Amino acid sequence: xxxxxxxxxxxxxxxxxxxxxxxxxxxxxxxxxxxxxxxxxxxxxxxxxxxxxxxxxxxxxxxxxxxxxxxxxxxxxxxxxxxxxxxxxxxxxxxxxxxxxxxxxxxxxxxxxxxxxxxxxxxxxxxxxxxxxxxxxxxxxxxxxxxxxxxxxxxxxxxxxxxxxxxxxxxxxxxxxxxxxxxxxx
Numbered sequence: 001x002x003x004x005x006x007x008x009x010x011x012x013x014x015x016x017x018x019x020x021x022x023x024x025x026x027x028x029x030x031x032x033x034x035x036x037x038x039x040x041x042x043x044x045x046x047x048x049x050x051x052x053x054x055x056x057x058x059x060x061x062x063x064x065x066x067x068x069x070x071x072x073x074x075x076x077x078x079x080x081x082x083x084x085x086x087x088x089x090x091x092x093x094x095x096x097x098x099x100x101x102x103x104x105x106x107x108x109x110x111x112x113x114x115x116x117x118x119x120x121x122x123x124x125x126x127x128x129x130x131x132x133x134x135x136x137x138x139x140x141x142x143x144x145x146x147x148x149x150x151x152x153x154x155x156x157x158x159x160x161x162x163x164x165x166x167x168x169x170x171x172x173x174x175x176x177x178x179x180x181x182x183x184x185x186x
Contacts, residue, residue, distance in 0.1 A: 054154050057118040059088040069094060090117050090150060097143030101136045109135065112142060117153050126159035131166075 063086040066077045074083040101109050107123065109132050114120055123129050135145040151169060152162050 057154065059090055059118050061086065061088055062091055064091065090146075092116055092143065092146055097141060097146070099142045101132075101140050101142060101145055104142065106132045106136065109142070109145065113146065113149065113153065116146060117150060119153065127162050128158060131163065 063084070065074065065084050066072060066082055067074050070077075077083045096112070104112060106129065110121065110123060110128070121128060123132075131149065132145075135148070140148070148166065148170070152165060155162065
């Protein structure tokens with residue numbers, strides 16, 4: 001059966017300042033972070049009670065276009081929000097998204113996440129090394145890691161349940177994807 005989900009089209013973004021970085025792909029959340037709560041306890045929701053990304057994080061303005069990466073006319077892209085975008089969302093190139101985390105190593109993975117998400121964490125940040133090692137052990141590519149960790153990246157409570165929250169979000173994501181399968185009755 002042919003895939004009926006119109007989310008396969010990558011989008012390339014170009015930094016607004018010429019010559020600063022290669023093209024980027026946008027990964028826009030479908031809902032604001034504050035609406036993406038999977039907390040079972042008040043403590044869980046307190047860990048992530050911030051706007052995403054925080055107001056003090058500066059991300060460069062990017063312009064993206066489906067045409068640049070796919071060669072397809074923007075009008076042929078079924079999802080209007082995937083045709084073109086200009087804004088300050090954290091974005092990554094399709095080449096970077098497909099890069100295995102093992103190729104980057106733990107320090108390279110951290111450096112790339114810091115660059116993409118506008119932060120300056122170090123491997124001394126509690127729990128961060130183990131989260132990055134987990135991404136390498138699970139054979140994630142950078143796109144998967146970016147999608148997984150950006151949800152918690154701006155927390156100041158790294159040592160209080162980040163792994164627990166990630167596991168709950170992944171469980172909810174699996175449930176959502178299962179329900180989205182054609183013929184799923186649950």
